[in-house]
Amino acid sequence: MEGRKTLPIGTDDFRKLRExxxxxxxxxxxxxxxxxxxxxxxxxxxxxRFGKTLNMTMLREFFDIAKDxxxxxxxxxxxxxxxxxxxxxxxVIYFTFKNVKGVSVEELTAQLKxxxxxxxxYYERIFKGKLDKNSYGTEKxxxxxxxxxxxKSSYIYLSSALLDLTRVVYEFYGIRPVLxxxxxxQPIMSSYEYNYHEQLGAFFSNFYGSAMKGNxxxxxxxxxxxxxxxxxxxxxxxxxxxxxxxxxxEYAPYFGLNEDETSRLxxxxxxxxxxxxxxxxxxxxxxxxEMYNPWSIINYAKKGRLENYWVKTSANFLVKVAxxxxxxxxxxxFEQLIGGQExxxxxxxxxxxxxxxxxxxxxxxxxNAGYMTVTKWVDAETCIVKIPNGEVMSEFQTLIAEISGxxxxxxxxxxxxxLKRDMETFLELYRSIVISCTSYMDAKENAYHMLFxxxxxxxxxxxxxxxxxxxxxxxxxxxxxxxxxxxxNVIVEFKQGENIEQLKEDALRQILDNRxxxxxxGEVLCVGIAHDKKRCEMAYKVIGI
Numbered sequence: 067m068e069g070r071k072t073l074p075i076g077t078d079d080f081r082k083l084r085e086x087x088x089x090x091x092x093x094x095x096x097x098x099x100x101x102x103x104x105x106x107x108x109x110x111x112x113x114x115r116f117g118k119t120l121n122m123t124m125l126r127e128f129f130d131i132a133k134d135x136x137x138x139x140x141x142x143x144x145x146x147x148x149x150x151x152x153x154x155x156x157x158v159i160y161f162t163f164k165n166v167k168g169v170s171v172e173e174l175t176a177q178l179k180x181x182x183x184x185x186x187x188y189y190e191r192i193f194k195g196k197l198d199k200n201s202y203g204t205e206k207x208x209x210x211x212x213x214x215x216x217x218k219s220s221y222i223y224l225s226s227a228l229l230d231l232t233r234v235v236y237e238f239y240g241i242r243p244v245l246x247x248x249x250x251x252q253p254i255m256s257s258y259e260y261n262y263h264e265q266l267g268a269f270f271s272n273f274y275g276s277a278m279k280g281n282x283x284x285x286x287x288x289x290x291x292x293x294x295x296x297x298x299x300x301x302x303x304x305x306x307x308x309x310x311x312x313x314x315x316e317y318a319p320y321f322g323l324n325e326d327e328t329s330r331l332x333x334x335x336x337x338x339x340x341x342x343x344x345x346x347x348x349x350x351x352x353x354x355x356e357m358y359n360p361w362s363i364i365n366y367a368k369k370g371r372l373e374n375y376w377v378k379t380s381a382n383f384l385v386k387v388a389x390x391x392x393x394x395x396x397x398x399x400f401e402q403l404i405g406g407q408e409x410x411x412x413x414x415x416x417x418x419x420x421x422x423x424x425x426x427x428x429x430x431x432x433x434n435a436g437y438m439t440v441t442k443w444v445d446a447e448t449c450i451v452k453i454p455n456g457e458v459m460s461e462f463q464t465l466i467a468e469i470s471g472x473x474x475x476x477x478x479x480x481x482x483x484x485l486k487r488d489m490e491t492f493l494e495l496y497r498s499i500v501i502s503c504t505s506y507m508d509a510k511e512n513a514y515h516m517l518f519x520x521x522x523x524x525x526x527x528x529x530x531x532x533x534x535x536x537x538x539x540x541x542x543x544x545x546x547x548x549x550x551x552x553x554x555n556v557i558v559e560f561k562q563g564e565n566i567e568q569l570k571e572d573a574l575r576q577i578l579d580n581r582x583x584x585x586x587x588g589e590v591l592c593v594g595i596a597h598d599k600k601r602c603e604m605a606y607k608v609i610g611i
Contacts, residue, residue, distance in 0.1 A: 070334065070335065071087060071088055071089040071334075072086060072087070072088045072089065073088065073089055073335070073364050073367055073368045074086075074088040074089060074090070074364065075364055075365060075368055078117075078119040078120045078123070079119075079120070079123050080120060080123040080124040080126070080127050080138070081123065081127050081135075081138060083120070084138045085138070089331065089334070089364075091323060091327050091331065091360070092142050092143050093117070093120075093121055093124065093319075093320045094124065094128070094139065094142045094143050094144035094145075095143050095144060095147075095319075095320075096121055096124070096125070096317065096320040097124075097125060097128050097144045097149060098144060098147055098149050099316065099317060099320075100125065100286070100288065101149055101152070103308075103316065104286070105286065105288075105307075105308040106278075106284070106286060106287065106307075107278045107286075107287045107289075107307040107308070108286075108287070108288050108289070108307060108308045108309075108310065109250075109288075109289050109290070109291065109294055109307055109308070109309045109310065110288065110289075110290045110310045110317050110321070111290070111291055111292060111293055111294055111309065111310065111311045111312065111415075111434050112290065112292070112312065112321045112322075112352075112434075112436075113292060113312075113359070113434070113435050113436025114292060114376075114435070114436070115359060115360070115361035115362075115376055116321045116322050116359060116360065116361075116436070117320070117321050117322065117360050118248060118249065118290040118321065119162060119164065119248050119249070119290075121290075121320055121321065122160065122162070122246050122248045122288070122290060123160070125158075125244070125246055125288065126158045126160045126246055127139075128144065128152075128153055128154075129152070129153075129154070129155065129156045129158045129244050130154060130156075130157070130158045131154055131155060131156055131157050131158075131239065131241070132154075132157070132192055133154055134154060135153055135154055136153060136154075139153065155241075156241055156242075156243065156244050156285065157235045157236075157238075157239045157241055157243040157244070158243060158244045158245075158246060159185060159228075159231055159232060159235060159243050159244070159245045159246065160185060160246045160247075160248075161181060161182060161185055161228075161246070161247050161248065162181065162247075162248035162249060163178070163181055163247065163248065163249050163250060163252045163253055164248060164249035164252050165177060165181065165252075166178050166181050166252055166253040166256070167252060167253065167255075167256035167259075168256060168260070169260050170260065170262065171221065171257075171262050171265055171266065174221075174253055174256055174257065174262075174266075175220070175221040175224075176217070177253075178221065178224070178253060179214045179215075179217075179219075179224075182214050182224075182227060183214050183215065185231070186207075186210070186211045186214055186231065187211075189207075189231065189234070189235065190211060192238075193207075193234070193238060196238070197234070197237075197238065198237070201234075201237055202233075203230075203233040203234040203236075203237040204234060204237070206226070206230040206233065206234070207230055207231065207233075207234040209230075210223075210224070210226070210227050210230045210231070213227075214227070221266070221269055222269065224269075224273065225269055225272040225273050225276065226272075226276050227273070228245070228247075228273060228274070228276065228277035228278075229276040229277045229281060229283075232245060232277055232281060232283040232284050233281075233283045235283070236283035236284075237283075241285070242283060242284055242285030243283070243284070243285055244285050244286050244287070244288070245277065245278070245284060245285075245286070245287040245288075246287075246288055246289075247274075247287070247288075247289040247290070248289075248290050249290060249291055249292075250274065250289045250290065250291045251291035251292060251293060251294075251418075252291070253266075253270070254270055255292075255383070255384055257270075258384065259383045259384070278307070292434055292435050293418050293430075293431060293434045293435065294309050294311075294415075294416065294417070294418065294434075309416075311415045311433075311434060312350075312351075312352045312353070312433060312434060312436075312439075312440070313353065313415065313433075313440055313443070314353055315353040315354060316353070317353075318352045318353025318354070318355050319353075319355060321352065321357075322350060322352055322357035322358060322359065322360060323357065323358045323359075323360050323363055324355055324356065324357060324358075325339070325356055325358075328358045328363050331363060331364070331367055332363070332366075332367055334367075335367040335368075335370075336370075337366070337367060337370060342372065343366070343372065344455075345455065345456050346362075346372050346455055346456045346457055347359060347362045347363060347366070347455055347456075347457055348454070348455055349439055349452070349453075349454030349455040349458075350436065350439050350454050350455075351439050351440060351441065359376050359436070359457075361375060361376055362375045362376045362457060374457050374460045374461070375457070376436075376457050376458075376461070382435075382461070382465065384419060384431065384435075385431065385432065385435060385437060385465065386465055386468065386469060388419050388423070388428045388431055388432075389465060389466075389469055390469055391423060392425070392428060393425060395425060396425050396428060396429075399411060401515075401519060401533045401534070402533065402534075403438075403451070403452060403453050404453070404459070404462065404519055404522075404531070404533070405519070405531055405532045405533040405534075405535075406452075406453075406530070406531065406532070407452070407532075408441060408450050408451065408452040409450065409451055409452070410444065410448065410449070410450050411429045411448070411449065411450075411451055412425070412426050412429070412447055412448055413426055413429040413430050413433065413447060413448070413449055413451075414426040414427055414429075414430045414447065415430040415433065415434060416430075417430070418431070419431040426447070429451065432451075433451065436454070436458070437453070437458055437461065437462070438451040438452065438453060438454070439451065439452060439453075439454040463477075463521065466517070466521070467521075470499075470502075470517060471502050472499050472502060472521075476495060476498070476499060477499075477521050479495060480492060480495040480496055480499065480521075481521070481522075481525060483495060484556065484591075484593075485553065485554060485556070487554070487591065487608065489604070489606055492604075493602075493604050496595075496602065496604075497602055500514075500597070500600060500602055501600050514560050514562065514595070514597050515533070515543050515544070515560050518544060518558065518560070518595075519531070519533050519544055522544065522546060525546060528548070528549055528550065528553065529546040529547060529548055529549060529553070529556075530546070530547040530549060531544070531545075531546055532544070532545045532547070535582075537581070537582045537583070537584050537585055538580045538581030538582050538583070538584040539579075539580040539581060540576075540580040540582065541582075542557050542558075542559060542577065542580075542582035543558055543559050543560050544556075544557070544558040545557050545558075545582065545586075546558075547586060548588065551587070551588055554588070554589045554590070554591050554608075555583070555586045555588060555589065555590045555591065556590070556591045556593065557577050557582050557583060557590060557591070557592050557593065558593045558594075558595060559573040559574070559576050559577050559582075559592075559593070559594050559595070560573065560595050560596075560597065561573045561594070561595070561596045561597070562596070562597045562598070563596070563598060564598050566596035566597065566598050566601055566602065566603045567596075567603060568596075569594075569596035569603075570594045570595065570596040570603045570604055570605040571594065571605050572594070572596075573594025573595060573596060573605065574592060574593070574594030574605040574606065574607060575594070576594070577592040577593075577594065578592060578607070578609075583609065583611060586611055587611050588610070588611060589608055589609070589610055589611070590608070590609050590610075590611060591606060591607075591608050592606060592607050592608070592609060593605075593606045594606070
């Protein structure tokens with residue numbers, strides 16, 4: 067339609083978005099909350115692609131004393147509050163570390179320097195010829211600036227870089243600056259991914275801690291990331307930071323799109339917030355508010371197709387590692403979740419899985435990263451979780467395939483054969499998958515059941531996938547209930563042992579004798595699968611209900 071605003075896909079800079087007259091969901095009342103809460107140091111932990119960078123650049127543009135931002139905020143909610151007069155009233159120091167990563171210490175150091183050069187250069191232009199040359203702050207600023215511009219300088223000389231900049235900015239303006247750090251945990255997670263965290267752990271602690279603990283030059287600091295790190299490391303350096311995770315009400319309305327915001331956005335682009343869209347993208351609960359992932363909604367509005375947009379942005383290394391290391395109790399609970407059910411779990415959001423691996427921190431990682439959502443808190447360490455939507459279900463299917471060494475296209479082809487009742491080709495493809503991931507299978511109890519269940523996520527939307535469903539005279543291993551009467555239902559039972567010819571018949575007979583098909587309508591494909599390590603056989607029968 068003529069006059070329709072551009073959708074800001076790939077634009078997470080507030081000034082650029084507003085100057086380009088792109089579609090913007092007004093989140094400026096976050097500025098009011100930031101001022102009223104008066105946290106000296108605060109961390110907002112949110113999943114990727116939930117608008118962290120856009121909000122941080124919005125705060126930068128509002129406060130930056132060196133800019134004139136009134137036109138950018140014209141017509142926005144913050145200008146109707148008593149805080150409108152504080153626009154462009156404070157110095158701001160802003161860094162984004164979302165691209166600070168590398169396979170080695172040297173590569174990460176280079177990226178860290180690049181990310182900091184821009185802000186140092188910004189202030190070097192402001193300061194030119196105006197600083198007291200005899201000031202300690204001036205001396206440290208230029209010393210650090212030269213280190214950042216020197217490609218050969220070591221990271222060890224940069225540990226006070228944040229502190230040095232806050233100090234000289236305060237000296238220059240006589241006003242304590244606001245420090246904004248976007249995606250503070252990205253370089254830390256990169257150091258874990260490529261196994262050099264032991265070398266950089268103390269550096270990160272000093273780098274962040276020196277600027278935010280007992281720094282008389284600092285006004286307020288706000289940092290964002292996917293998760294918080296353990297109190298024993300970086301956060302031990304901070305002055306009692308306030309941490310706002312996905313369960314807290316503070317800042318909850320500002321990251322993600324609520325129901326009304328999503329509905330209005332889609333309507334603007336000729337689309338409807340219907341049940342199909344909700345199944346795909348809804349399900350997040352942030353501070354008790356129902357939220358949608360803005361990246362997915364904006365891309366859907368642009369393309370008009372229900373696709374897995376969020377998973378295509380994935381930087382899921384830590385989640386993948388955590389799933390590989392997960393214990394039996396986790397996988398037992400995960401069976402229910404992957405089947406679309408809710409599960410009571412013990413959880414901690416206070417520490418990173420990377421620093422303290424446990425089932426509690428694993429659940430916390432999945433919640434903070436957006437892979438799980440909390441539907442109810444029972445007490446401080448116990449809650450009920452679920453997988454939020456179809457898009458995240460697909461992400462888990464991809465993760466399980468990657469962990470197992472399976473090609474996703476092989477899965478799609480295998481299930482296509484199963485649902486078309488091309489059982490010979492299905493068994494051939496299934497055998498090749500089993501062979502490719504035997505080491506994974508051997509490491510997990512009931513692994514064939516779990517793996518097949520993980521594969522079935524790809525069928526969500528056309529099938530209701532359940533595990534250990536009570537039906538007839540017992541519980542079936544896996545039931546695929548067709549959501550359309552034209553599709554066939556499927557029940558799968560697994561057996562494991564040396565005599566696979568006998569066991570496949572036993573598995574099929576168990577389905578039929580126990581009447582696991584009770585409650586289904588139409589045709590049912592009953593499949594018994596027997597395994598003995600790399601060997602597997604199958605028996606099947608189609609019945610009508």
